[in-house]
Amino acid sequence: MAKGQRSVGSAKSEIVAALPKACASDLAAVEFFETRRWGKTGPCCPRCGDTDVYKMTDRKTGQRNKRFLWMCNGCKKQYTVRVGTVLEESLIPLRHWAYAFWAGAASKKGVSSMQIQRMTGLTYKSALFMMHRVRFAMAEDYRALPKLTGTVEADEAYVGGKPRYKQAAKGPAPGWLDRKTPVVSLVERGGNIRSFVTADVTAANVGRILEENVSRESHLMTDSAPIYARTGITKRFARHGMTDHRKGEYAKPDGTHSNTVESAFSLLKRGIYGTFHNVSRKHLHRYVAEFDFRWNARKIDDGARTELAIRRGEGKRLRYRAPVATLPPTPAQGRPF
Ligand SMILES: [Zn+2]
Numbered sequence: 001m002a003k004g005q006r007s008v009g010s011a012k013s014e015i016v017a018a019l020p021k022a023c024a025s026d027l028a029a030v031e032f033f034e035t036r037r038w039g040k041t042g043p044c045c046p047r048c049g050d051t052d053v054y055k056m057t058d059r060k061t062g063q064r065n066k067r068f069l070w071m072c073n074g075c076k077k078q079y080t081v082r083v084g085t086v087l088e089e090s091l092i093p094l095r096h097w098a099y100a101f102w103a104g105a106a107s108k109k110g111v112s113s114m115q116i117q118r119m120t121g122l123t124y125k126s127a128l129f130m131m132h133r134v135r136f137a138m139a140e141d142y143r144a145l146p147k148l149t150g151t152v153e154a155d156e157a158y159v160g161g162k163p164r165y166k167q168a169a170k171g172p173a174p175g176w177l178d179r180k181t182p183v184v185s186l187v188e189r190g191g192n193i194r195s196f197v198t199a200d201v202t203a204a205n206v207g208r209i210l211e212e213n214v215s216r217e218s219h220l221m222t223d224s225a226p227i228y229a230r231t232g233i234t235k236r237f238a239r240h241g242m243t244d245h246r247k248g249e250y251a252k253p254d255g256t257h258s259n260t261v262e263s264a265f266s267l268l269k270r271g272i273y274g275t276f277h278n279v280s281r282k283h284l285h286r287y288v289a290e291f292d293f294r295w296n297a298r299k300i301d302d303g304a305r306t307e308l309a310i311r312r313g314e315g316k317r318l319r320y321r322a323p324v325a326t327l328p329p330t331p332a333q334g335r336p337f
Contacts, residue, residue: 012303013301013302013303013304014303015036015303015304015306015307016301016302016303017303018032018035018303019032019098019102019303019306022094022095022098023095023096023098023099023102024095025095026068026093026094026095027064027068028095029093029094029095029097029098030064030068030080030081030094032094032098033081033082033087033094033097033098033310034081036306036307036310036311037081037085037310037311037314038081043070043081045070045072045074045075045077045079046079046083046084046085047072047075047077047079047083047084048072048074048075048077049074050072050073050074050075052072052073052074053070053071053072053073053074054070054071054073055069055070056069056070056071056078067080068080068081081094082094084314084315084317085137085310085313085314085315085316085317086133086134086136086137086313086316086317087133087313088317089317090129090130090133092122092126092129092130096120096122096126096130097130099116099119099120100116100120100127100130100131100134101134101137101306101309101310102302102306103115103116103119104131104134104135104138104290104309105138105293105294105297105302105305105306105308105309106302106305106306107275108267108294109267109270109271109274109275110271110275110276110287110290110291111131111275112131112275112276112277113127113128113130113131114127116130116131132283132286133313134290134309134313135286135287135289135290136286136289136313136316137309137310137312137313137316138289138290138292138293138309138312139286139289139292139293139312140289140292140293140296140312142194142212142213143212146215147212147213147214147215147218148186148187148188148191148192148194148213148214148215148218149188149214149215149217149218150188150189150190150191150218150219151188151189151218151219151221151255152186152187152188152189152214152218152219152220152221153186153187153189153220153221153222153257153258153259153260153261154184154185154186154187154206154210154214154220154221154222154228154258154261155184155185155222155223155258155261155262155265156182156183156184156185156201156206156225156227157182157183157185157265157268157269158180158181158182158183159180159181159183159268159269159272159279159284160179160180160181160272160278160279160280160281160284161179161180161181161281181197181281181284182197182198182199182200182201183195183196183197183198183265183268183284183288184196184198184201184205184206184209185261185264185265186209186210186213186214186261187260187261187264189260192295192296193261193264193292193295193296194213194292195264195268195288195289195291195292196209196288197281197284197285197288201227202227203227203231203232203233206227206233207231207233210233210234210236210237211236214237216236216237216238217237217238218237218238218239219237219238219239219240219241220234220237220239220240220241221240221241221242221243221256221257221258222234222240222241222242222258223242223243223244223245223258224242224243224244224245224246228240228242229242241254241256242256243256243257243258264291264295267291267295268287268288268291271287271291272287293309293312
C-alpha cells in the first residue's frame with residue numbers, strides 16, 4: 001500500500017468497531033460494557049472485589065441469563081455490569097447507554113438529549129436522564145489531582161440564560177449579565193483544562209479557584225480584566241503576563257496570550273448555543289464537565305474516549321432525591337451533581 005494510504009477501516013480502533021453492534025443488541029451492549037469496565041480478563045464483583053465469579057446461565061437454553069446476571073462466590077450475591085456505576089438503578093437498555101456514551105464522547109460540541117431521543121426512540125425524559133449521567137461519569141474531581149503547572153491561561157466567560165433576540169439588535173439589554181452564569185477556566189498549555197461554574201467573578205471566588213488548582217511555580221497568563229490586573233490574586237504565582245484586549249493586544253511576542261482558554265470557551269459557547277440551545281444555571285456545571293472531559297481526552301480516539309467515560313462512571317451514582325451524590329462537590333463548583 002502506498003505511503004499515507006489506509007485501507008478502509010484499518011484506522012478504526014477495536015472499540016470503535018464494536019460500538020455499532022453494542023448500540024444494536026442488548027447482549028452485544030452488555031458484553032461491550034463488561035469488556036470496557038473489566039477488561040478482557042477477570043470481571044470482579046463490584047460489591048466485595050472477589051474475582052471468583054461466574055456468568056449465570058438459563059437452565060433450559062444454556063444461554064446467558066436474561067438479565068445478564070453474574071454470581072459472586074465470595075459474597076454469594078448476584079450483580080450486573082451496571083452495579084456500582086452511573087448505570088445502576090436505570091432500566092434503560094444498555095444498547096441505548098452505549099449510544100449515549102459514544103455520542104457524548106465523540107461529538108465535538110456535545111450531543112443534545114433531543115438528538116438522543118430521536119436516535120434511540122426513548123422519551124425525552126429518559127434521554128435527558130441518560131445524558132446527565134453520562135456527564136456525571138465524565139466529570140472529574142479536580143481536587144484529587146495535582147495542580148496545573150507550567151504556563152497556565154485563566155479567563156472567564158458568561159454563558160447560558162435565554163437570549164432575547166429582540167434586544168440583541170439594540171445591544172445587550174439591561175441585566176443581560178445577570179441572566180448569564182460565569183464560568184472560570186484554567187488551561188495548562190499543552191495539557192488539561194479545568195472549568196468552574198461560579199456564582200460571581202469576585203477576587204475571593206477566582207482567587208480560591210486559582211489557589212486550589214494552579215501551582216505557585218506556574219506562569220499565569222490572563223487578559224487585563226480588573227480581577228487579574230488590580231486585585232492582587234495573581235501575585236502568588238511565579239510570573240503573571242497580561243494582554244490588553246482593549247488596546248487590540250491579543251498576543252505578545254514573548255508568548256503571552258490567553259488564546260488557548262479562549263478557544264476552549266468558543267467550543268463551550270458553540271455547544272451551549274448551537275447544540276443545547278438553552279442551559280439553565282442549575283445544570284450548567286454538567287455541560288462544563290462534559291466539555292472539560294472532551295478537551296482533556298482530545299489526544300485519544302473516539303473509542304478510547306468512550307471507554308474512558310464509561311470507566312469514569314465507576315463508583316459514581318447520581319441520585320436526584322438524595323441531596324449529595326457519591327462524588328463530593330468541588331468547593332469552586334459549589335454544588336453536587
Ligand atoms: Zn462479591
